[in-house]
Amino acid sequence: MKKGEEARGIITEYRFPDRGYILREDGKVLIKHAVPGREVLYRVTKARKGNAEGRVLETLAPGACERRESLCPAVGVCGGCLYQTLPYAEELKLKEQLLQRLLGEAIGEDFLWEGLTASPCENAYRMKMEYSFGDAYRDGPLTLGMHKRGSHYDIVETDRCELVHEDLNLALRETLRFFRERKVPFYHKLRHEGYLRFLLARRGTHRKELLLDLVTSSQLPTEEERELLRAWRELICSLPFEASLKGLLHTVTDSVADAVKNERTEVLFGEAQFEEELSGLRFAITPFSFFQNNADGAELLYEKVGQYVGETGGKVVFDLYSGTGTIAQLVAKHAERTVGVELIEEAVIAARENAARNGVQNCRFIAGDVLKVLDEIEEKPDIIILDPPREGVNPKALRKLIRYGVPRIIYVSCKPSSLVTDLEILREGGYHTTRAAGVDMFPRTPGVEAVLLLERREPASDEMTI
Structure with missing residues (x-):
């Protein structure tokens, strides 16, 4: 097979942790993010010495075991879950x-x-999420969520994620709405311009305490930033979380790396930590x-x-x-x-x-x-x-x-x-x-x-x- 070639096939053999093989008469094609039994349309991304690698373009037919309806609108697009449609057993x-x-x-x-x-x-077990600000496509509207599968830039809104408690989904939805209405720009990773970078959300399972941290650059004037953070704090403190809101933080990082680096953190409300029992x-x-x-x-x-x-x-x-x-x-x-x-x-x-x-x-x-x-x-x-x-x-x-x-x-x-x-x-x-x-x-x-x-x-x- 040649790089760029598109073909269809059924995932018939599987390798750990998130790779599958489509078996062909002329060899094996290693496909990422595939579930056994699925028929998929794929594109070859690498080809050498009789072996090829590819990525899924479209699922043409589900596997025989895929009997579960996913409630997540981002299934198959978000870079998080792979087994949403499989019964847990x-x-x-x-x-x-x-x-x-x-x-x-x-x-x-x-x-x-x-x-x-x-x-x-099986669901709502994750205690921590690191959401990224960005856009779903070039020059699109502000969004907040997870990276699109296979992309370092496109962001998929995940405000109904099944892996987290509804408290985290609520925090994501309201934070995104707040900054969209005010047309606050996100930090552009190529131009190194903009303000909004990440929203860190942690919720204790046993003690049921919530901690939120807004991560930004330092690219807003001080007075404008102070007023923005005050309004965001008032919004978050008014939300009907099931958990107790333990702390609301603001972290500043100007690192060009697409990662959270704690250069400076201030407490907007409450405390900078919460406790969990284990x-x-x-x-x-x-x-x-x-x-x-x-x-x-x-x-x-x-x-x-x-x-x-x-x-x-x-x-x-x-x-x-x-x-x-x-x-x-x-x-x-x-x-x-x-x-x-x-x-x-x-x-x-x-x-x-x-x-x-x-x-x-x-x-x-x-x-x-x-x-x-x-x-x-x-x-x-x-x-x-x-x-x-x-x-x-x-x-x-x-x-x-x-x-x-x-x-x-x-x-x-x-x-x-x-x-x-x-x-x-x-x-x-x-x-x-x-x-x-x-x-x-x-x-x-x-x-x-x-x-x-x-x-x-x-x-x-x-x-x-x-």
Whole structure:
């Protein structure tokens, strides 16, 4: 096939996490964002050495399992959900098959597969949304929502998203209406001109508290900006949210990167954080804190981690990539002490505050790159927990921690395809997967969490290169 060529086909084989294959007589075409059984019209975007990649232009016919009517008007266009039309039982079946096959191929030996645990909530589970201001097409009217699938610029309005509580949809709708009426310009990513950038929205699942943060550039005159923010604050404070409005913030960033960077934040109303409860502990959450998006699912995930950690009495546990210290504090209940390492300093500060809030005194949190910090820590671990970002663990860091020779490593992965690469290095260092499970933290999307217990055997070779 040639680049630019269009064809139709049925997604008949599937690969993790969001890619499918259309099988053809002349080879395979890798198609992103496809659901098994669908007949699609696609365009080839890459073609080389007999292989091709393409993207879906149109769904011509649904798959046999697609029996659910989606209430979201942006389904198929928004870059978020993929499985809106699948009944949840079918989605779970598909995810478990994919995850089990992926791990089976990567591990290459017998291990105990303990199944995929369903999320307690299929809808309205997300605690955080990062909405972008922009337009749906070039020079179109202001909109606020998610990026269009496959686009860095076009924004899809998502004011009826099924993944969030109606409080967040209400905040989005009213904020968009407010700024549309006043014809306030959004920040143009190519010209670096404009004012409105993002709306960060966080809502606690258990304590039901709401935090909103308007992120802008500094490109409005001071008096005009002050009056605008005052009027927006009055609007938001008058809305009939089910949750308690805990704080209303304004963050300024002039970074050219299309990402939220906290250069300066002021409190317009209330406080700059709220609290959430998880597994009997309390955690303070700011707009920029890392915290699991699915609180009920997170409790199931951490329960599984605790099972794999096992007996910790008198032991030192390293929690690497510890975020705001959730796992470290849960493990600390029975361990001699835990050491958390996290690159983002703000998250480390929050972890220390959370530990103090919960009366956990045998936790120590260190800010820094795991690769470097491992050379500086005097303690030696008895157990290591890894919960890295999506790209996985730095290979050099993996080889360093292998040299500790701990009997057990627990690996928590939000992107199992990255996990596969890390497993090769761990296996080379003598660690073999004995138990594995999945937890569906992200219903309606291709995302799924994997938890693995790796136990040490004699390495295949004595040489490990750092």
